[in-house]
Amino acid sequence: MTPDTEPRLNWWNRMANPGQFVAWTTPLLWPLVILTAVLFVLGFWFAFFNSPEDYQMGDTVRIMYVHVPNAWLSQFVYAIMSVSALGTLVWRHPMADVSMKAAAPLGALFTALALFTGALWGRPTWGTFWEWDGRMTSTLVLLLIYLGLVALWRAFDDQLRAARVIAVFTLVGAINIPIIKFSVDWWSTLHQPASVFRPDGPRMPMSILVPLFVMFFAFTFLFLVLHLKAMHTEVKRRRVMTLKRRLAQGGPA
């Protein structure tokens, strides 16, 4: 049996080349930026001018339009990181490393924003910035995991070796997050039986759902834009590192 010497160049293999990846995805960047901007303008217009006040919460209900998308992204980004971690461990796909590294600070940012907007919303409606409620607590733990991952990336000198180790830890975290969520729920219902959130809460009318969906897509596309740009930056950073190393070794740059 003769080995297949010519590697098949499907899009998956092509994407494994960082230069090809940047070349292929750069044309996507500006359309995505414009789409994000349009969605944000539309979403803010809905949120500020074309959505009703809540009969109890008044204008503060509008915080929801930035809070809920951030809370969704805090989990979505971890899912992206876990899939990228699988890509690193199973296929050793170079762009999966880059995607994982670029997503970690973004995930930390969106999680922190979800907590921050939640605190701002909680103060006028519940009368407190912070409550050890199940959801808030598990979001806080998620933020700590993100920050740990960012710290881990910064601690490694060799980024290529770091990727596989961090992929292992990311997947351990992915298994653990549901357990943490469950345990924190168990713990917080034990401590405060009257929960603020109720599963049988009032259903939202369409006038609130539409702006929420628009903002939801706006924030998701914002993440995609930032993620793509951060991946390009990471590719360039690695190229600069390689050039510097070659220069330091006295070879041709």
Next chain:
Amino acid sequence: MSGFAAMLRRELRLSLRGGGDVLTLVLFFIIVGAIVPFAVGPDRTLLAAIAPGIVWIAAFLAMLLGLERLFRPDHEDGALVLLRQAELPLSAIVAAKLIVHWLVSAVPLLLATPVLAVLLAMDLDSFGRTMISLALGTPALAAFGAIGAAVTVSIRRGGLIAPILIAPLSIPVLIFGVGSITSPQSGAATLFLAALSLMAVALAPFAAALAISSAED
């Protein structure tokens, strides 16, 4: 003698000949527990109420102390590279290390718990529950610790970053550990704690071995 038993013997000898380590660990555990009354005041009812939490925090911190010696000495003197080439799979080697780590860092803490129970004004009932919950929960702490130590083994200042990684993962252990002592549903919490330990101990050797072999490539 099988490779696994040889690994167990080697690890046990290495950690017991270090001698002072175990004593330091116990001392640290007792000092953390004994320092809390100075911070919150010597009120016996208050201390008795928070004693399970204090014991668990002290155990959690003490278990972190011993992590440095789990993989780092073997990484530094090159033994880990040789161990990776052994016939025994790396996950089995990590499992042996994990068992010995638990024996030399959790069992002494269990033996020292009566001292803290007296200092923190625990009654006999909650003392018994504390012993059970520590015995059931410390394997999970050791397992998460092993993952953290494996992930940071090739980082020079990894000792600083490992606790940051391990602490969020250990939150369920603390919740169910303290819950199995104080909560009205302590039976359920004890079962969850045992399940968590079983799962963590079953998965940690594979995750830690994968992290070590990725870091050394």
